[in-house]
Amino acid sequence: MAERAALEELVKLQGERVRGLKQQKASAELIEEEVAKLLKLKAQLGPDESKQKFVLKTPKGTRDYSPRQMAVREKVFDVIIRCFKRHGAEVIDTPVFELKETLTGKYGEDSKLIYDLKDQGGELLSLRYDLTVPFARYLAMNKLNNIKRYHIAKVYRRDNPAMTRGRYREFYQCDFDIAGNFDPMIPDAECLKIMCEILSSLQIGDFLVKVNDRRILDGMFAICGVPDSKFRTICSSVDKLDKMSWEEVKNEMAVLLQTPAQAGEEPLGVGSVAAGGRYDGLVGMFDPKGRKVPCVGLSIGVERIFSIVEQRLEVLEEKVRTTETQVLVASAQKKLLEERLKLVSELWDAGIKAELLYKKNPKLLNQLQYCEEAGIPLVAIIGEQELKDGVIKLRSVTSREEVREQDLKSGQNRDFNIYDGYFIDYWQKWSGTTPFSYKALELNPVSPPLEAAPTRTHRLVFAAFT
């Protein structure tokens, strides 16, 4: 024990010597020598169990997104962003941390939930708590009078998870705001339209948007005889919304969701999946002259929506694909790796999503199994006989039926719609729109058109997928 402690001390001293030499910019040779000594000492110390804890967890209140969760997330964001773009919104992004001063005094009691960065000799920084204050800073900094923007990013709050079960400390916010002086209620109406479009497209159940107005509330309390000092208390008992400046909010909206409760499933209950309102004191927080820019906006509670969608998929036992691969290039016999590599490369060059197993001589059954697990719909099988005949067999993975024998030499382009049907079906489940609307939404084409003349199977597969 004492020996170990002495060794550790030696290591520490040697480490300090090395650092000292580097600071003095001593000769590289000398430094290298001392470093080598240090490494030898460390090696003597051997593996230190107490130091090499295998820390296999994410920080409290945070989580990784697995490919499956990312697939859900991607689809949800796709619906949301599509809607924002449909309404002509620009998009911005801001740093994950702000100067501590920027956030100070903006969140009242909640300020204690802000993550601070360690003072490491530079500016004092804090992780952003929401996207609204960065937005206000952005507007003031760029002296903007008007903008219609959305911003989707993670924010950070040191919530105590014990109190608020399931509440994450790192979570996505999805904000849309229209800033500027306009004729009354037109942008406000558009925000509500956007909310409705998004919630309809997400197909997470019927919903209701509750609307009120702070001025009506205040007026109502006044004529009912509520003392001024009690206004906030009375209000906050019904308030579930997350606001940065409660006094500033002129009207409030809450979107309540009634989810279809499944057998045995605990209904998510009445809960807000989106909220918003008008708040005119925004830029005034930051503008030296107190210049105000009226603002109306909304925030989509995506984390909640992720859960709902994930839950729904589980209940429906729907398989979520985590890749978009259209065809696996497989071989029926051994020693066909070269041919596989060549074909898959042609498919990639044609913009088709293709894979191959990283094995020189994989078994056909394993390759088919890989397709089934990953949900890959087509498999292009190269076999010795087919090579001689100049064809490649294209099979549907689910039916195992041959889709078409293609003549390699003729390179004729034939169309069929196996994948087409699959794709539209897949899209419909997510967006609730018809194929017509699918085209109207202008999804990017599955593969870009090919410049070089396609030959062989890639043309066939290409035809299948466009």
Place this chain on the structure above:
Amino acid sequence: MAERAALEELVKLQGERVRGLKQQKASAELIEEEVAKLLKLKAQLGPDESKQKFVLKTPKGTRDYSPRQMAVREKVFDVIIRCFKRHGAEVIDTPVFELKETLTGKYGEDSKLIYDLKDQGGELLSLRYDLTVPFARYLAMNKLNNIKRYHIAKVYRRDNPAMTRGRYREFYQCDFDIAGNFDPMIPDAECLKIMCEILSSLQIGDFLVKVNDRRILDGMFAICGVPDSKFRTICSSVDKLDKMSWEEVKNEMVGEKGLAPEVADRIGDYVQQHGGVSLVEQLLQDPKLSQNKQALEGLRDLKLLFEYLALFGIDDKISFDLSLARGLDYYTGVIYEAVLLQTPAQAGEEPLGVGSVAAGGRYDGLVGMFDPKGRKVPCVGLSIGVERIFSIVEQRLEVLEEKVRTTETQVLVASAQKKLLEERLKLVSELWDAGIKAELLYKKNPKLLNQLQYCEEAGIPLVAIIGEQELKDGVIKLRSVTSREEVREADRKAKGQRMYAILAGPCPFKT
């Protein structure tokens, strides 16, 4: 002054009283009363200039992305992600910070550049420095044996911007990795294929991918007589050959790093060589190098790699370069780096210079660092230097004076006379419901000219004009904003669908 200080003290005490009451869960009424008192005191304090500094900046080394920059970023990511998906990669995401312990001991000297979070009584945290260590943690945590994944996210490094001009402290990394035990060099070849596809699609100029192997480097140094303890430092000298001449590099090795001149000369014979697969074959015949077991392994793998690269059609873009010695210590096999051959240097424009836009390699020992049993999962991957690519693309757009649209709006719904707001709202709503990207001005009675100007500024290609006469006739005029010519008269009764047919045709958004 003293009065102010006293007031501030009162405010502080009252604040504490309020907090205390809340903790004790006193009656809401009592709390409200004390809060009102607190607010009155604060009001007396008045606006405090020293406290209300208008801090209008982002932290050092970070920046906002304006809509224009986002448009560039979106296009670049679109090309990259499309390529990753084409190759069947899944995508993951990890938290922006990790437990400090997770990052400790992984970055060597660079550890001092890690952003730590303040100890606020909970776990000690640090912002992620790259995406590779989180990846290794993810693999070990989920006990995964294989995965093909990409991850695009920002990472954080407390670089000193004075030393490395233009280096951001918050910047995007774009990683793609294949983890798992597979037949040799197939995934490695696919990584190089991906790199080439991406760089071609981005159209930022001709590029070259340099390839080398850590085992060849180590073996080469060994047979040249480099002492073990000097490997790393000699490596970093050799790596400078892309920026410095051999003479300068040799001087550094001999003069600064104490390498014997004969040894340096021997190294020089090797590291100045680069070429295709023929160089690999030549070195396989090299009497000294072929005696070194490590180098031999590396050379054989490279030979196989080149075979696959030829089948992938990219061997003309690859150069086996013995001076490539880049990167972190965790590479164990093939290493590669893509450089642009020429940035389009226009008159007066300073070329970005020789710089890498993508890099990667094989690293087989990383996951073992996290696994309790030291279980190894071999990995090979690449990282695209997107920030550099953003600059290049932005620069190119400026030179070409190309206008970048920041919205995708296809049609503005406008009115020619007053009192047509209702009709505009109805039509724009129909368009939205049909999935068409449309806008209207938030004005009851906007002037037509202003609406057209709005279109021109935003790059909106079409304007649907509602006028009293047209309403009577049951039509809507659709005009091209640039030519001012009528595109078509659309039948109002068919709602948005006819108009859609026009809009769905040529894509107005420049791709």
